[in-house]
Amino acid sequence: MKRFLAGLASACAATLVIATPAAQAAPIDPVKALGKQYVPGHGVRFTETARTTVNGKTMANEKSSGRLAFGKSGVVALDVSTKNRRSTSLSPDRLISVGGHTYVQGGIYGKDLPEGKKWVRYSDAPTGATMNQPVDVFEPKVLRLLLTKAKSSKGGTYTGEISYKDIAKAYGSKLTGPVSKIKVSYALGVNGKGLVTRLRTSWTLDFGVLGKTVGVTETRYTGWGSRVSVKAPAESTWVDANDLGEDSAVPEEIPQSAFDVYAY
Structure with a gap:
């Protein structure tokens, strides 16, 4: 009897061990996961759709694709191609940002250029990773903001709403006035x-x-960690924006995002 009871106790113990679910690993922090991707020579690819309507009428409907190159602390270069469905769009057909300069071509950036020139060079780089997203998920402080402000994270999708005042604060700046109160709704998916x-x-x-x-913009990111190399156009093919003169139809600067076109 004692041997039977001992065997039964062992069997029950084994059953409990099997039935007890294994301890689940803590969820991966997307901000830390992003930081590990910042390896020179590597990057990520993206596709993007952006639609802007005014009183229900479509004013812009763009499709973009491109690649972002990383350095040790973030995005250091990007190459973006955009297809525009409105001739009045301020987005260039092609944008290359590398080495502290941005090169654009096509659309309103291709009017009345000197003979032989195909690109216009600007002396700064866009602050965002794409032309149409009002928030930059490659800025760790902004990504953290989206995570902490989310009202739901069901299925790995963080959904919520933030104001431009919140975004400015993430960058250590203070924003006041009507623009600061504008809300951006978002759905952020992570794998x-x-x-x-x-x-x-x-x-x-x-x-x-x-x-x-x-405005509604949806971006998808693929190929994390893939090798990415972005090079500036040949010097013989571009002209500096500052050398075009006051009478040029080319914009003096590039809008940082589609939002900027209407916000100010």
Whole structure:
């Protein structure tokens, strides 16, 4: 009997061990996962759609694709191609940012250029990683903001709403006035490795009797860690924006995002 009871106790103990679920690993921090991707010579690719409407009428409907190159602390270069469905769009057909300069071509940036020139060079680089996203998920402080402000993280998708005042604060700046109150709704998707795979944002600017502008942008990120190399166009093919003169139809600067076109 004692031997039977001892055997039964052992069997029950083994059953309990098998039935007890294994301790689950702590979820990966997307900000830390992002930091590990910052390896020179590597980067990520993306595709993006952006639609802007004014009083329900489509004013811009763009599709972009490109690649971002990383350095030790973030994005150091990007190469973006955009297809525009409105001739009035301020987005160039092609944008290359590298070495502290940005080179653009096509659309309004290709008007009345000197003979033999195909690109316009600007002396600064865009602050965001793409032309149409109002938030930059490659800035760790902004990514952390999206995570902490999220009202839900179901299924690895963080959804919430932030203001431009919140975004400015993440950069250590203070923003006041009507623009600071504008809300950006977002859905941020991450995979099992904590890496961002999708970002959908939307914002609304209500000008009262002047109408309402709505922007929706969705970006998908693939190929994290792939080798990426971005090079500037040959010097013989570009002209500096400062050398075009006051009468040039080419913009004096590049909008940092689609939001900037309507916000100021």
